Each structure stands twice: as C-alpha cells, then as structure tokens.
Amino acid sequence: MDFQRRRNLLIWTLLTLAAFSCTPQPTAAPMDPTPVSVSSNNLPTPTPFQPQAQNSPDPYVAVVTPQPAPTYTPYPTKYVISQDVSVPVDSAPTSASGLIVYNPLTGLPVEDPSVLLRRPLAIKVGNSPDYVRPQSSLTLADVVYEYYIEWGDTRFIGVFYSNTSERVGPVRSGRYFDEHISRMYHSFVMFKGADPREFEYFKTLDISQFFISVGIGNCPPYYFGHYKRDSYNNIFFNMTKWDACVKKKGLDNSPQTISGGFFSDDAPQSPLSVSKIYSFYSVYSYNYWAYDPENKNYVRYQEDKDLVGFRKVEVYAPLTDDYTQLPVTAENVVMLFVPYIFTNANQAEDEVYNPQLIDYGDAYVFRDGVAIPARWNRTVLDQPILLTDLEGNPIYLRPGQTFYQVMGVTSTKILNGDEWRFEFQTP
Numbered sequence: 001m002d003f004q005r006r007r008n009l010l011i012w013t014l015l016t017l018a019a020f021s022c023t024p025q026p027t028a029a030p031m032d033p034t035p036v037s038v039s040s041n042n043l044p045t046p047t048p049f050q051p052q053a054q055n056s057p058d059p060y061v062a063v064v065t066p067q068p069a070p071t072y073t074p075y076p077t078k079y080v081i082s083q084d085v086s087v088p089v090d091s092a093p094t095s096a097s098g099l100i101v102y103n104p105l106t107g108l109p110v111e112d113p114s115v116l117l118r119r120p121l122a123i124k125v126g127n128s129p130d131y132v133r134p135q136s137s138l139t140l141a142d143v144v145y146e147y148y149i150e151w152g153d154t155r156f157i158g159v160f161y162s163n164t165s166e167r168v169g170p171v172r173s174g175r176y177f178d179e180h181i182s183r184m185y186h187s188f189v190m191f192k193g194a195d196p197r198e199f200e201y202f203k204t205l206d207i208s209q210f211f212i213s214v215g216i217g218n219c220p221p222y223y224f225g226h227y228k229r230d231s232y233n234n235i236f237f238n239m240t241k242w243d244a245c246v247k248k249k250g251l252d253n254s255p256q257t258i259s260g261g262f263f264s265d266d267a268p269q270s271p272l273s274v275s276k277i278y279s280f281y282s283v284y285s286y287n288y289w290a291y292d293p294e295n296k297n298y299v300r301y302q303e304d305k306d307l308v309g310f311r312k313v314e315v316y317a318p319l320t321d322d323y324t325q326l327p328v329t330a331e332n333v334v335m336l337f338v339p340y341i342f343t344n345a346n347q348a349e350d351e352v353y354n355p356q357l358i359d360y361g362d363a364y365v366f367r368d369g370v371a372i373p374a375r376w377n378r379t380v381l382d383q384p385i386l387l388t389d390l391e392g393n394p395i396y397l398r399p400g401q402t403f404y405q406v407m408g409v410t411s412t413k414i415l416n417g418d419e420w421r422f423e424f425q426t427p
Contacts, residue, residue: 103162105142105185107263107399110162117255118246119210120161120187123237126172128153128285132233133302136225136323137165139401143185143260144330147177147406148340148424150351152282159185160239167323169236171214171222174198176354177406179205184357184384186256188212190220190237195352209251219245259384264396270370277333277366278421279405283307286314289333289403291369296398298366300328331400334387335364336376340408340426353426355406362409363387364420367398371420 101113110116120142126132127146138144141158149155157178160168174191176198182189192214194202202211214222214235221241225234246253277298278288284306289298304317319328339356342348358381363374365387374395378385387395408426415421 103142103260104258105159105161105260106401107260107397108162115162115164118243118253119256120159120185120258121190121237121239121242122157122159122178122181122185122187123168123190124172124174124178124192125156125158125168126170126233127155127302129233130306131229132170134320134322135169136236137163137168137321138319138328139321139324139326140165140168141401143402143404145177145181145404145406146279147175147355148281148285148353148408148426149175150353152284154281154285157181157189159187161185164239165323166238166240167225167236168239170225170233171235171237172233174202174211174213176201176352177357178211179207180355180357182207182210183382184378186258186382188251190222192222192235195350197347197352219248221245260397260402261384261387262394262396263399265399266396267368268370268372268396270372272371272373273369273418274366274371274420275369275417276419277335277405278419279335279407279424280421281424287319288316289330289366291366292329293369295329296368297329297331297400298333298403300330300403329401330403331367331398332402333366334374334402334404335366335422336385336404336406337362337409337411338406357385357406365395365397366420 101110101116102108103110103116105120123141125135125138127135135156137160138156138158140160140163142161142163143159145157146154147157155172155175158168159181168190171190171192174189174194178189178191179202181187188210190212193199194213199213202208205211212220214220218241221238222235223238224231225236227234243253274291276288276290278286280286284303286303286307288301290301291297292299300319301316302319303314305311305315307314320326321328336357338361340353341356342352343354347354358378360375360377360379363376365372365374372395373390375388375390375392376385377388387397389395405422407422407424410425410427412423412425413420414423
C-alpha cells in the first residue's frame, strides 16, 4: 500500500474518531460468547458481538455459560467433538458398483471421481486494488476464505478439489493464515511470494513442500494474464497443467482423506432470519451477501467505491467471475471469529497479522435464509474446523459452496431487522 493510501486511511480514522467522540455512545455489555437477539424496534442497534447472557432475550443465549479469555487450549469438554469425523472417499469406484461418490467439501455428487485422486489446491486470489475485479474462477472453488491482511485490504484463498480451471487469480502473496488452510485440507498452497518473515516461516514447516510460489518457467504453471494492468496483479495459475508439473517435480499428490463437515438439503429450524449479511472490513474493503430464496443461495456484492475523504454512502456492485461469467454465490456463508495476533512488535508496526484458526471460537452459520449461532472447533492441527450449535451438536451445511468470512474476536454486530452487519475489529 502506498504512502498516499496510508495517509488517507489515517485521515479517515481521525475524522471518524472525532465524530464518534461527539456522539452519545451506547453502553457496551460485558463480553460473552453468545450472540445478541434481533432488535424488537427494527432499528440499527450497534452491540458488542458477545453480550451478557442474562441481558439478552435470545433463546440461544441461555444454553451456555460465559467463556473465559482465549488461552489456546482445547475447548471445554462439553463442546469437544472428535475431529476424526472424515469419511474416506472411495477413490476408484466402478460403474458396475453403482456407487455415488460425493465431494467431501461440498456434499455434492462428483461426475468424475478421478478428480478426487489428488490433493486439493488452495490458491491465493487478490481482492485489491479494485481493478483486479472481477477475479477468475472464484465460482469454481469448493470452499473460499476471506480474511483481513493489512492496511484495510482483504484477500481470498479458494480451495479447489472437484473443479479445474485454466485461469485462477490474480494470484497474490502468502500469509501466515495460509498454513491453517493447507493443514486443514491437506492441500497445496499456490501463492505469489510473501513478506520475508512469512516466507522464511513457511520454509521451516514440516509441510513446506506443499507451498508453491511463482517461479521461473512453466512448472509450476503460473503465467501472465491477458489483462492490461501492472504485472504484479496479472499472475494466474493454470490448474490443467498442474498434474504434469507434479510428476516432473516428484511431489506428493496422493489422494487425501479430508472432510468439509456435514451436509443436508433439509433447512434448519432457527428463529433468526436474514436477508443480507454485511462484512465491513475497512473503508477500502466491504461487502454483503444477499439471500436468494429461489436458488437457496447467497449472492455476493462488493464495495464499488472506497469510503475515503468525505464519502459516507456505501456503494456496492455484484461480484462476478471473469472466467465463468457467473455471479459469485455461496450456499453457505459462515462468520468465524478468531484472534488476529502479532508475533512481535515489529510485525504490529507493519500489520503482519497471524490469525489463529485453532482450538475454538464463536461463529454464525447462514444458510436457507436463517442464522445459526455456532461454535467452531479445531483441536487437531491437521483436521478442518467442526461447526456445532451452542449445545455441541454438529451443524449441517447446505450441499454446495461454503464461503467463510474471518473476523476478529472483538468485531461487532449490528442488526437492522433481518439485515446483519459485522464490522471487523482487532484488540
């Protein structure tokens, strides 16, 4: 991010703080891991994400007790569910057997089961600057995570398992968070370099062989896109050439036993309805998901103009996929609340965040137009997160794509009828 943009962000922050200091502030409730109920007066009501249980009429609140500050220890026994819930995929079904093979990341049947005879590919995809949109192949990813990187920007990492694309990207740099994705999905990570501190850290990992950065030549198969833009934001990955590259380099691309959770077409019962889900990461990056009851999925809208200077009105536009020419949608949208930490003071100065998607935390699962207050659990390093309700029962996702919004643990929620708004914050 250049000096002018940092200066604009600083000026906007100071103006916001000045205006905020002159406005009567609502009383913040003590932090508690349970969600707030929908406001009865249907007006925007800023509240901490974790209100005090006894002050909330939400029926979901009473089933849990207050959660202590994160200590990075396994979740209390009441909520621990074994992470060894993966169902092995029959990697070589025959037509005579009549066996239907399902993608463990989407719960959908796979036409060609041979595509699952490999490791998934986790590919970093840029979301800033604005001109990198529309990105290519986001609609083909089985699972996508969006997380805050630094200086107001966010980034995607899509996990591709059942689909193949000749153009994924633009591919951007790696972050500490990508280690969690690689371990959870036993995947390769495709990225375009990284901050030296993070790059050196990747090299120390026992899974370092699965971190594949841009190099010289066509193996790995990165290439310059056809867009008229700077080369830094014009690098793409060709998945169709990856298998040949794997053989050439002798990499471990063996079939993996992985899980994406539980899936069901049956709509869950929940009193919490939702039509839009806003994720406000910064004045430079904000979005919302609009529920489409006809298709039973959520349609993505991305900020179209930055909120810098005196601009106060948020402007959105549909986010599309330049490769498939389809709108970006998801059957499930999941809000994850995780600690964004720094390893040392130097990283804090540079905003080199290290989000900790390990142990447990709070979440919301959105599917079929309703919200389900949830917990995420990940007590085993090389297994994915498990989503449960507040009583510890596994939550069933709708078969299809799942999009995770990774928020800080101190982020706030604002309710306006059935419109839910989450604003990113870190301690």
